Amino acid sequence: MNAISRNAKEKLYFNIFRACGALVVLTLVVIMAYMLMGSLPVLSLDFLTEPPRGANTLGGIVTPLVGTICLMGIVFAFAIPIGVLSAVYLSEYQGKGWGARFWHIVVSNLAGVPSIVYGLLGLALFVTFAGLGRSLIASGLTLAILSLPIVISAAREAIQAIPSSLREASMALGATKWQTIWHHVLPYALPGILTGIILALSRAAGETAPILLTGAAFYMSSMPDSIFSQFMALPYHIYAVATQTMAGMNGSPVVYGAAIALLMLVIGMNLVAIIVRKRFREKYRW
Amino acid sequence: MSSIEVKHLNVWFDGKQALREVNMTIPEKGITAIIGPSGCGKSTFIRSINRMNDIIPSCRVEGRIMVDGKDLYGPEVDVTQVRKRIGMVFQRPNPFPKSIYENIAYAPRIHGTKDRKKLNEIVERSLRRAALWDEVKDRLDRSAYDLSGGQQQRLCIARALAICPEIVLFDEPCSALDPIATAKIEDLLVELKDEYTVVIVTHNMQQAARVADQTAFFYLGELIEFGDTAQLFERPENELTENYITGRMG
Amino acid sequence: MKYIDKIGWLNRTQGQSKGRFFDGASHTVLFTITLISASVLVAVAAFLILGSLQAFNVIGPVEMLFGDTWRPTSFHNPAFGMLPLMAGTFLVSFLASIIAIPIGLGCTIYLAEIAHPRIRAFLKPAIELLAGIPSVVYGLFAMLILQGWVAQLFGLQHGYVALNGGLILAVMMVPIMVSLAEDAISAVPLELREASYALGATRWETMRSVVLPAAMSGILAAIILSIMRAVGETMAVLMAFNQTPLPTLDPFSGVQTMTATIAIEMGEAAVGGLHYSALFAVGVMLFMITLVMNTVANRIMLRYSEAYR
Numbered sequence: 100m101n102a103i104s105r106n107a108k109e110k111l112y113f114n115i116f117r118a119c120g121a122l123v124v125l126t127l128v129v130i131m132a133y134m135l136m137g138s139l140p141v142l143s144l145d146f147l148t149e150p151p152r153g154a155n156t157l158g159g160i161v162t163p164l165v166g167t168i169c170l171m172g173i174v175f176a177f178a179i180p181i182g183v184l185s186a187v188y189l190s191e192y193q194g195k196g197w198g199a200r201f202w203h204i205v206v207s208n209l210a211g212v213p214s215i216v217y218g219l220l221g222l223a224l225f226v227t228f229a230g231l232g233r234s235l236i237a238s239g240l241t242l243a244i245l246s247l248p249i250v251i252s253a254a255r256e257a258i259q260a261i262p263s264s265l266r267e268a269s270m271a272l273g274a275t276k277w278q279t280i281w282h283h284v285l286p287y288a289l290p291g292i293l294t295g296i297i298l299a300l301s302r303a304a305g306e307t308a309p310i311l312l313t314g315a316a317f318y319m320s321s322m323p324d325s326i327f328s329q330f331m332a333l334p335y336h337i338y339a340v341a342t343q344t345m346a347g348m349n350g351s352p353v354v355y356g357a358a359i360a361l362l363m364l365v366i367g368m369n370l371v372a373i374i375v376r377k378r379f380r381e382k383y384r385w
Numbered sequence: 386m387s388s389i390e391v392k393h394l395n396v397w398f399d400g401k402q403a404l405r406e407v408n409m410t411i412p413e414k415g416i417t418a419i420i421g422p423s424g425c426g427k428s429t430f431i432r433s434i435n436r437m438n439d440i441i442p443s444c445r446v447e448g449r450i451m452v453d454g455k456d457l458y459g460p461e462v463d464v465t466q467v468r469k470r471i472g473m474v475f476q477r478p479n480p481f482p483k484s485i486y487e488n489i490a491y492a493p494r495i496h497g498t499k500d501r502k503k504l505n506e507i508v509e510r511s512l513r514r515a516a517l518w519d520e521v522k523d524r525l526d527r528s529a530y531d532l533s534g535g536q537q538q539r540l541c542i543a544r545a546l547a548i549c550p551e552i553v554l555f556d557e558p559c560s561a562l563d564p565i566a567t568a569k570i571e572d573l574l575v576e577l578k579d580e581y582t583v584v585i586v587t588h589n590m591q592q593a594a595r596v597a598d599q600t601a602f603f604y605l606g607e608l609i610e611f612g613d614t615a616q617l618f619e620r621p622e623n624e625l626t627e628n629y630i631t632g633r634m635g
Numbered sequence: 636m637k638y639i640d641k642i643g644w645l646n647r648t649q650g651q652s653k654g655r656f657f658d659g660a661s662h663t664v665l666f667t668i669t670l671i672s673a674s675v676l677v678a679v680a681a682f683l684i685l686g687s688l689q690a691f692n693v694i695g696p697v698e699m700l701f702g703d704t705w706r707p708t709s710f711h712n713p714a715f716g717m718l719p720l721m722a723g724t725f726l727v728s729f730l731a732s733i734i735a736i737p738i739g740l741g742c743t744i745y746l747a748e749i750a751h752p753r754i755r756a757f758l759k760p761a762i763e764l765l766a767g768i769p770s771v772v773y774g775l776f777a778m779l780i781l782q783g784w785v786a787q788l789f790g791l792q793h794g795y796v797a798l799n800g801g802l803i804l805a806v807m808m809v810p811i812m813v814s815l816a817e818d819a820i821s822a823v824p825l826e827l828r829e830a831s832y833a834l835g836a837t838r839w840e841t842m843r844s845v846v847l848p849a850a851m852s853g854i855l856a857a858i859i860l861s862i863m864r865a866v867g868e869t870m871a872v873l874m875a876f877n878q879t880p881l882p883t884l885d886p887f888s889g890v891q892t893m894t895a896t897i898a899i900e901m902g903e904a905a906v907g908g909l910h911y912s913a914l915f916a917v918g919v920m921l922f923m924i925t926l927v928m929n930t931v932a933n934r935i936m937l938r939y940s941e942a943y944r
Contacts, residue, residue, distance in 0.1 A: 105837055105840070106837065108839065109837050109838060109839035109840075112839050113745075113749055113838075113839065115741055116741045116742070116744045116745035116749055117745055117749065118741070119737075119738050119739075119740075119741025119742040119744075119745060120741070120742045120745035120746060120750065120754075120758060122738060122742070123738070123742045123758075123761070123762060123765065123809055123810070123813070124758065124761050126765070126806050126809075127761055127764065127765050130768070130772070130773075130776050130806075133776065133779075133780050134772070134775075134776070137779070180668075181668055181671060181672055182672065184664075184665055184668045184669070185665075185668055185669040185671075185672040185673075187665055188665035188666060188668065188669040189669060192662060192665060192666070193669075202669075202673070204930075204933065205673055205676050207929060207933060208676060208925075208926060208929050208930075209675060209676050209679075211860070211863055211867075211925045211926075211928070211929040212679060212867070212922060212925055213866070213867025213868070213869070213894060213921055213922075213925060214867070214869065215867070215869040215894045215897050215898055215918070215921070216679065216683070216867075216918050216921055216922050216925075217679070218897070218898075218901075219682070219683060219686065219897065219901075219914075219915060219918040220678065220679050220682050220683065222901070223682040223683075223685070223686050223915070224678060224682050227906060228682070244675050247672050247675060251672065262479075264475060264477060264479040265479055265481060265482075266440075267437065267440070267475065267479070268475065268479045268480075268481065268541070268544075269481075269491075270437065270440060270468065271435060271437060271468055271472070271473040271475075271545070272468065272469070272472075272491065272492035272495070272544065272545070272548065273465040273466065273467075273468040273469030273492065273495070273496060273548065274465065274491075274492070274495050275465055275658040276658055276661075276662075277658040277661040278495050278658075280661070282491065282495070283481060287482060298767070301767060302767075304769075305767075305768075305769025305770070305771070305772075306769070307769070307770065307771045307869070307870045308770075308869040308870055308894070308898055311898055312897075312898070312901050334769055334771040334870075335771075337771050337772070337775055338771050338774070338870060338873075338874065341774075341775055341778060341779070341874065342778075342873075342874060350779045354775065354779075355775075358771075358772050358775050361769055361771070361772060362768065362769075362772060365767055365768065365769055366764055366767065366768075369763060369764055369767045370760075373760055373763065
């Protein structure tokens with residue numbers, strides 16, 4: 100008697116939880132579906148290869164797409180080496196005392212700072228103080244700083260997952276610490292580091308607020324010709340078209356198309372990250 | 386002249402003393418077993434011989450360990466050279482997640498042997514020496530993780546032998562292995578003792594009795610008794626030793 | 636066999652000098668690089684505070700923090716009271732939280748305890764993807780589609796109201812909360828559950844009285860971190876409703892968040908002017924809020940990671 104009501108209660112609760120799970124998947128499906136449907140009229144390869152026309156309300160998205168790729172390139176060149184090497188230092192050279200705790204706090208706090216605040220930093224530090232002006236390099240460096248904590252914590256996690264017995268094996272053969280890191284720690288941590296890098300780049304590709312303050316332009320007739328010129332970028336393009344053109348406010352296919360392109364870029368990178376992680380988790384089973 | 390003279394060795398972890406005033410001379414060639422209950426400092430002792438304790442930041446070592454009349458802890462000493470001449474095999478097999486070939490070739494390579502032909506020779510010689518060659522010669526490029534536990538441990542022995550050490554340390558090499566694999570490793574140890582000074586830590590007294598020429602008994606961080614294996618097991622001089630080998634303590 | 640000269644074989648000068656050199660150099664280089672990345676946090680704080688000094692000096696910290704009017708561009712009578720902006724941020728984050736926390740909790744429990752492994756294998760990447768969608772896309776969705784639904788549902792002329800922002804922020808919070816909270820639940824040792832089952836408890840009873848309490852601090856930290864995301868979000872908020880700096884907590888009104896203020900007004904503020912400096916002051920506030928929330932979450936997390944190790 101009592102047992103029946105207990106089981107009924109359990110069933111009720113479980114169905115509520117199941118509904119929550121379904122709801123989350125549903126939002127993903129709904130958002131993707133609306134973006135796809137809205138973009139159907141412009142969905143073609145031409146859309147990717149043509150520059151925007153008619154005050155951004157016609158044509159394609161090649162200019163902002165290239166701008167975004169340039170930004171990712173700058174992030175890659177600055178954030179990845181600094182981030183990965185910092186992670187190596189923090190996990191291989193820094194002990195486990197209060198110093199390690201301090202670094203952990205620094206990195207986790209940096210990861211929590213809102214992206215618009217990074218935008219302010221970029222504006223004050225790169226645009227104004229360093230005199231780079233509103234430019235590709237100012238925005239790229241801002242995004243690099245924003246990506247740094249992501250790269251560091253991902254790389255750190257990957258490095259710390261390597262069993263210390265392998266480090267000992269290498270040291271016991273007379274390898275120096277650096278040789279051990281170079282020949283063993285980094286190669287074995289590579290998949291995890293790679294996953295972190297991809298996720299950091301995809302995050303940088305999708306950020307709007309920091310570049311809005313540091314150099315993204317509403318319209319450019321040509322590709323950026325140097326790292327000191329202003330640029331169009333995909334996420335800012337979406338925002339600008341949606342909020343500053345009549346066509347965009349009414350849901351023009353152009354804006355949906357740009358959103359789908361950005362989604363494909365970001366989701367594609369996320370999928371690659373998931374696959375890399377899965378593939379290599381099977382290779383190194385310790 | 387690869388005897389190991391240990392003089393007034395004291396080791397601390399985090400300020401807690403793990404070894405106290407150890408004095409002993411491990412003779413050249415032959416097998417020396419270190420026995421004692423867990424926590425008695427036997428692993429700490431063997432790890433101070435090739436200075437593996439240096440890796441642990443909180444560890445402090447005092448005293449001298451002389452090999453060839455040189456103090457391993459002397460100011461002019463290069464740790465990597467110490468470890469090159471004193472090989473080590475660990476409790477659990479720890480091959481690198483690389484091919485069998487690369488596992489063996491790694492150490493000669495970092496110590497300067499780049500010539501492929503020479504490396505091939507070293508790999509074959511080391512694998513033969515570790516009695517593994519016949520089992521793996523057709524699959525040197527396969528991952529070391531495909532080998533069984535016992536094979537992995539022999540691979541680790543071959544890896545240590547590849548740089549021609551004079552002393553080889555074994556830190557409970559059979560604790561993760563089944564009896565058959567253990568027997569193979571023990572046979573191998575006996576074969577190696579003509580050429581190398583072998584020091585083995587073991588929690589298994591039968592193993593010490595089977596393979597060792599000398600045996601040392603450690604208790605609570607101190608060396609209690611050190612002598613000929615047969616004598617130590619049959620006529621121990623110290624009461625603690627007797628209690629331990631007769632099974633009256635942990 | 637013993638081909639190496641015995642005398643001085645252990646010495647540093649022999650062989651290996653390259654490896655030794657790299658070993659020494661690597662430490663220095665890596666330490667320097669790490670210092671560079673650490674200086675970022677210092678730089679963020681320093682440049683924000685430097686930028687905001689003028690505003691705090693001229694306007695005064697009390698007026699800035701508690702003034703109820705934000706009218707920075709008025710020529711005759713500019714006012715820089717942050718209260719309306721903080722109210723805006725609080726309102727949309729609060730709305731988002733009361734929607735996202737229950738749903739996120741339910742989804743977490745489903746994912747961690749109930750879902751079949753096959754469903755899990757599909758649900759987990761889906762949640763990761765949701766967390767990876769750029770905020771500008773959420774903003775676009777809120778602006779073009781969600782807004783219409785909100786207007787219809789509540790009989791409004793248009794849906795560009797705080798509630799619309801709260802809804803889209805809720806959608807963005809859930810995936811972050813779920814992935815963090817799920818880790819906390821998975822960390823509860825199996826033995827605890829088995830002990831409960833062995834006493835005849837049902838799965839739900841075990842979850843409610845054993846697993847969830849044990850994972851509570853981790854779940855709490857997850858909730859705080861996801862709220863932090865809502866507080867710091869710019870684009871979705873910017874696009875979801877009309878930005879009007881009113882000191883109101885009415886979900887059907889337009890408000891203006893701290894983040895959105897910086898984004899829309901920075902373009903028109905003259906570099907070095909009072910407005911420019913006031914916007915940096917808003918940034919300082921945002922920075923402090925997230926610092927505090929992060930510290931609290933870290934403290935809580937530390938406690939639970941120590942409990943099971």
